Amino acid sequence: MRVLGEGDILFILWAVRWTLLLSITAFIGGGLGGLLVALARTSEFAWLRAITSWYIKVFQGTPLLMQLFLAFFMPGIFGFNVDPWMAAALGLSFNASAFLGEIWRGAIEVVPKGQTEAARSLGLGYFTNMFLVVIPQAIKIAIPPTIGFLVQLIKGTSLASIIGFVELTRAAQIINNATFRPFTIFTMVAAVYFIVCFPLSAWSKRMEEKLRVGVR
Amino acid sequence: MNYEFQFSAVFESWDELAYGALNTLTLSATAMAIGMVVAVLGALGKTSGPAWLRNFINAYIELIRNTPFLIQLFMIFFGLPSAGIRLTPNTAALLALVVNASAYGIEIIRAGIESIQKGQIEAGKALGLKPLQVFRLIVLKPAVQAVYPSLTSQFILLMLNSSVCSTIAASELTAAAGDIQSRNFRSFEVYFVVTCMYFVLSLIFWGIFDLLERKYLRQPKTR
Numbered sequence: 163m164r165v166l167g168e169g170d171i172l173f174i175l176w177a178v179r180w181t182l183l184l185s186i187t188a189f190i191g192g193g194l195g196g197l198l199v200a201l202a203r204t205s206e207f208a209w210l211r212a213i214t215s216w217y218i219k220v221f222q223g224t225p226l227l228m229q230l231f232l233a234f235f236m237p238g239i240f241g242f243n244v245d246p247w248m249a250a251a252l253g254l255s256f257n258a259s260a261f262l263g264e265i266w267r268g269a270i271e272v273v274p275k276g277q278t279e280a281a282r283s284l285g286l287g288y289f290t291n292m293f294l295v296v297i298p299q300a301i302k303i304a305i306p307p308t309i310g311f312l313v314q315l316i317k318g319t320s321l322a323s324i325i326g327f328v329e330l331t332r333a334a335q336i337i338n339n340a341t342f343r344p345f346t347i348f349t350m351v352a353a354v355y356f357i358v359c360f361p362l363s364a365w366s367k368r369m370e371e372k373l374r375v376g377v378r
Numbered sequence: 379m380n381y382e383f384q385f386s387a388v389f390e391s392w393d394e395l396a397y398g399a400l401n402t403l404t405l406s407a408t409a410m411a412i413g414m415v416v417a418v419l420g421a422l423g424k425t426s427g428p429a430w431l432r433n434f435i436n437a438y439i440e441l442i443r444n445t446p447f448l449i450q451l452f453m454i455f456f457g458l459p460s461a462g463i464r465l466t467p468n469t470a471a472l473l474a475l476v477v478n479a480s481a482y483g484i485e486i487i488r489a490g491i492e493s494i495q496k497g498q499i500e501a502g503k504a505l506g507l508k509p510l511q512v513f514r515l516i517v518l519k520p521a522v523q524a525v526y527p528s529l530t531s532q533f534i535l536l537m538l539n540s541s542v543c544s545t546i547a548a549s550e551l552t553a554a555a556g557d558i559q560s561r562n563f564r565s566f567e568v569y570f571v572v573t574c575m576y577f578v579l580s581l582i583f584w585g586i587f588d589l590l591e592r593k594y595l596r597q598p599k600t601r
Contacts (some may be wrong), residue, residue, distance in 0.1 A: 223534070223580030225541035227552060228573040235566040239381040313444065320446035324545060331448060344456035352445045352453065359444035 166341040174347065177333030178354050184319045184329055187251045189312060192258020199263025201292065204270050214263065221260030227321050229253045234325045250322035254315065261311050269304035270296055306373065309366035313359045320355070330354060387562040388571050391554075398554025399575055405468075405550055406537040409475035413536070416476060417483025424488055435484065442481035448542055450474050455546045471540070471548035479536050486528045490521035523595050530587040534580055541576070551575060 202214040221229065233253030237244045244252070273296050281291040323332035334351040338344050388395075424435045442450065454477070455470040465473065494517050502512040522529075544552035551572055559568040 219581075220577060223538075223584070224573050224576045225538040225552070227541045227544075228569060228576060231569040232566070232573060235569060239566060241381075317444075317446040320448045321542065323448070324542075331446065335452075338456070344452065345458075345460040348449055348453045348457050352441075352449045355445045355449060356441065360440060363440070363444055 163342055164340060166337070166343045166346065170337045170341060171350070174330070174333045174337055174351065175354065177328060177330045178358070180327070180329040180333075181316065181319050181331075181355075182358070184247075184250055184254065184322060184327070185312070185316045188254035188258050188315055188319070191251065191255030192262050192315070195255060195259025196262030196266055199259055200266035200270060203263060203267040218260045218264050221257050222264070226253075226257055226318050227324060229257050230321055230325050246322065246325050246327035249325055250319070250327045254318060254322070257318070258311070258315055261314070262308065265307045265311060266300070266304055268307075269300040272303050273299045303373065306366045306370040309362055309369070313362050313366070316359055316362075317355065383567060384562075384564050385567050385571070387564045388558065388567045391558045394554045394558060395551070395572065395575065398549070398551035398572075399579065401549045401554075402537065402540055402551040403579070405472060405475070405543070405548070406533070406540050409472055409479055409540070410533050410536055412472075413476045413479030413483050414487075416480035417487050420480060420484035421487035421491060424484060425491055439481045439484055442478060447474065447478050447539055448545065450478055451542060451546060467543075467546045467548040470546060471543035471550070474543070475536060475540060478539070479532065482532055483529075486525050486532060489528070490525035493524035494521055519595070526587075526591060526595060530583075533587075534583055537579065537583070538576060 199214050199217065202210045203218075205211060230250060230253040233256070234244065234246065234249035237249075277295055277299065278291055281295045286295065319329055320331040322329055323335060326332070328336070330351055334347050338347045341347075420435050420438075423431045427435070451470065451474040454474045455465065455467065458465065458470075498516050498520075499512055502516045507515065540550055541552040543550055544556055547553055555568045555572040559565045562568075
């Protein structure tokens, strides 16, 4: 066993870049997927709504850890080999797409139906109506819960450590295995997560309160 | 695709999986029950306690909600022994789940308490109801109604979250899956079956919660 040195601490702290990169990647991937899910959930085709409803149920009804395990082991079946980074990014993106899709569906449904009816009767097509009329109004409502979910996602990236991706948590484990100073190391890591997540949570909460005043 | 699925290797260990699922249920139900007691106390402290207690509870909530559950689990299992507190994996898992769930629970219960308008309670008293009757007839049901969806989804989240406890080798479903796949190397098959098991558990609970809501909580709409 060796002593916990300055280099070790820097190694752990610097690993936050992988946590952030993974969060951002999954947020972008999940955002694109989530948009599709939200559009499918609000579509006029019943079968499309049914499929995406089950898609959401599956991701909200199974552990994120299992989703990451399957993202890690499943591609191998089709002959693709994925490294832990790919698996984590893929698993978290799919997970985020289900949650964001459900959040955004709610926001889209809050926009009064008359808006769509008016736009369609003016001759706007589906996409023009969606992207120029409905979504701009839905965004205001969607932002606070979306930021709230981003915090969930950042915390969720810690599970990527279990499939072997070296981000903040895995880096802490590696150093802890060599130096065995769990209390110091995990307190430090918790502090880093807190510094990243707390401002986002606070921001989301403040916006939500502002919005509630507006509605009232 | 030239992969040969071998699910039989998984089903050979069905008893381990069934036992693991039972452990997951026991662990999450216990954690939820204790977590809710802590949450009710915390919510009372937050709504009507002295300033220092309110600050302490707020700090606790923010700390827990802005750090990953995995780190909380590691702090309790690997960190606490530094303070001389050594817990078995199962106790550490239970404690971590309680700590985590109660932080979310406090906010949920508080929202329930605050959803009751003061005028309702005053009206109940004016009609001559005893305090217990006021609580049972006027406060309890609307409060539970208001937070029922958050409360039930919190339980499902807790159950799914408990899979993370496999990292400290607590006995539950994911750990059972880990044991099985380390013997037969059919990782995909094992985790696929276990994921389906979690999903079935979620579906069952969604169903039960929906049924309970329909039976006990739905009221004729007055507005």
